Amino acid sequence: MGEERMPLITNKTNFAPGDVPTAAELNAPYDSLQSVGDDIDGTNTATGWITWRHTEAGLTGNAIANRLYQYNNDTTNETLYNNTSYVTISEGGNPAQLSLGFTSESGECVRFHASGMVGESTVTTDYDYAGLPGGNKGKPNYYAFRLLLNATVGGAPTTINLGEWGYSFTTKKSGNLTSITTPTLSGRIHWQPFAFSAVYSPNSSITFNSVELQCKVYDNTNSLSVERHQLYAVRAKR
Amino acid sequence: MVKPSSLNDNIDKYLNEWNGHLNGNNLPVFSVQSDDIKYENFRTGFSGAVSGLNTELQTQGYYYKRRSSSFEGSTDVWTPILNLNLQTDDWSKGWNRLEYYSGFSQFPVVFDSREGMLVGCATIDWQHGTDTMLVTENEISFSSTRGDDWVSEWGVFVNDVLVARSGEIPPRRHTTSLPFSIPCGSQNVKVDVRWISTISDYLASGRPHGSEFLVFSAEVWVRNVCR
Numbered sequence: 001m002g003e004e005r006m007p008l009i010t011n012k013t014n015f016a017p018g019d020v021p022t023a024a025e026l027n028a029p030y031d032s033l034q035s036v037g038d039d040i041d042g043t044n045t046a047t048g049w050i051t052w053r054h055t056e057a058g059l060t061g062n063a064i065a066n067r068l069y070q071y072n073n074d075t076t077n078e079t080l081y082n083n084t085s086y087v088t089i090s091e092g093g094n095p096a097q098l099s100l101g102f103t104s105e106s107g108e109c110v111r112f113h114a115s116g117m118v119g120e121s122t123v124t125t126d127y128d129y130a131g132l133p134g135g136n137k138g139k140p141n142y143y144a145f146r147l148l149l150n151a152t153v154g155g156a157p158t159t160i161n162l163g164e165w166g167y168s169f170t171t172k173k174s175g176n177l178t179s180i181t182t183p184t185l186s187g188r189i190h191w192q193p194f195a196f197s198a199v200y201s202p203n204s205s206i207t208f209n210s211v212e213l214q215c216k217v218y219d220n221t222n223s224l225s226v227e228r229h230q231l232y233a234v235r236a237k238r
Numbered sequence: 239m240v241k242p243s244s245l246n247d248n249i250d251k252y253l254n255e256w257n258g259h260l261n262g263n264n265l266p267v268f269s270v271q272s273d274d275i276k277y278e279n280f281r282t283g284f285s286g287a288v289s290g291l292n293t294e295l296q297t298q299g300y301y302y303k304r305r306s307s308s309f310e311g312s313t314d315v316w317t318p319i320l321n322l323n324l325q326t327d328d329w330s331k332g333w334n335r336l337e338y339y340s341g342f343s344q345f346p347v348v349f350d351s352r353e354g355m356l357v358g359c360a361t362i363d364w365q366h367g368t369d370t371m372l373v374t375e376n377e378i379s380f381s382s383t384r385g386d387d388w389v390s391e392w393g394v395f396v397n398d399v400l401v402a403r404s405g406e407i408p409p410r411r412h413t414t415s416l417p418f419s420i421p422c423g424s425q426n427v428k429v430d431v432r433w434i435s436t437i438s439d440y441l442a443s444g445r446p447h448g449s450e451f452l453v454f455s456a457e458v459w460v461r462n463v464c465r
Binding site (some may be wrong): 139152172 | 270300310359415461
């Protein structure tokens with residue numbers, strides 16, 4: 001019926017004494033109702049017609065306004081990563097991957113959260129003398145996380161970068177060293193939680209397959225320690 | 239024999255129910271599903287150095303701004319998009335608005351809210367680390383650091399009211415996540431982030447500190463819950 005809405009049904013006959021109702025006259029109001037019965041709207045309902053008890057409950061399942069997806073890996077074992085390109089975090093053989101598996105309506109909005117704990121990372125360098133001046137001098141101190149969305153767009157599988165966020169192994173940043181290539185390490189930062197969030201809203205309908213939490217380091221002589229971590233996605237539907 | 243008035247009354251009562259008097263008794267509990275509510279989405283996108291989106295759904299709206307080194311062609315997650323020299327650049331000892339700095343003028347999230355709640359989060363990837371310098375004593379050179387007592391803090395402001403703050407963060411590169419919530423009316427809303435840094439006086443020995451304040455990315459999303 002498209003945008004048509006159910007009107008008030010006025011297709012009826014008031015019978016007077018002596019009238020002989022025809023079948024069409026008797027059937028008219030019911031036929032009208034049948035033809036528009038799928039399009040009941042506010043015209044047809046009383047004030048206060050609905051209560052929250054009428055709506056489906058809960059964040060999971062087929063909830064009304066939002067749907068929550070979550071992944072939790074609560075291991076306290078530390079896994080070290082010294083890759084300089086992103087890899088998906090995996091603890092105990094469980095990749096940090098949150099399954100989504102839905103096709104959005106056009107322009108839907110989904111927000112993503114990730115958090116976790118960095119343990120006792122192995123740090124051998126936090127300063128790059130060779131990078132002077134400017135350049136990469138502070139970069140060996142960095143590690144980063146990425147949220148990567150696996151989606152199907154226009155029938156083709158693809159990945160979408162939802163965001164990247166960085167941290168440092170030690171307190172060090174900058175300096176003006178000119179002759180000491182291996183300065184003393186600054187204070188190591190151990191047992192630091194990480195957390196970030198992002199919002200993604202495609203212009204058109206796409207299939208959200210899964211989202212992965214990934215990490216990398218700038219300098220492979222350093223190893224990032226990751227233990228427990230969580231992923232959340234909240235799909236805003238209405 | 240059927241009286242006409244009875245026939246008319248029966249039809250009238252039947253139709254009257256459909257003509258504006260359907261109520262909760264006509265609907266099983268837990269039966270209204272998401273698809274029963276019309277999907278509407280009013281979107282306004284923003285492009286440029288600061289990208290973002292305003293999108294309004296039936297029960298909520300999302301409002302979002304981001305500037306990130308990872309999404310600008312000449313930089314990556316290791317390269318800052320804002321580099322402040324705290325010795326020579328303009329900043330204050332109070333709250334410094336990120337929007338005042340180059341490339342961030344469009345960063346505040348501005349929209350017309352609907353009465354309800356604002357629930358959101360600011361995420362800033364930034365760094366204020368210690369300096370490393372060369373020290374020579376008795377003809378022996380060694381590296382030393384300074385700035386272990388420096389601290390910085392981030393805050394989220396809604397219409398100039400501080401609604402979330404990180405607390406003082408010691409030197410490091412850190413992605414700071416600041417969740418916040420505050421009631422709102424049907425009104426114009428502006429959400430922005432600001433920072434404070436405290437540094438000790440630099441040495442007077444001819445080695446000015448190179449204290450850099452870096453920002454790699456900043457983003458704010460706000461969810462306006464209105465029903």
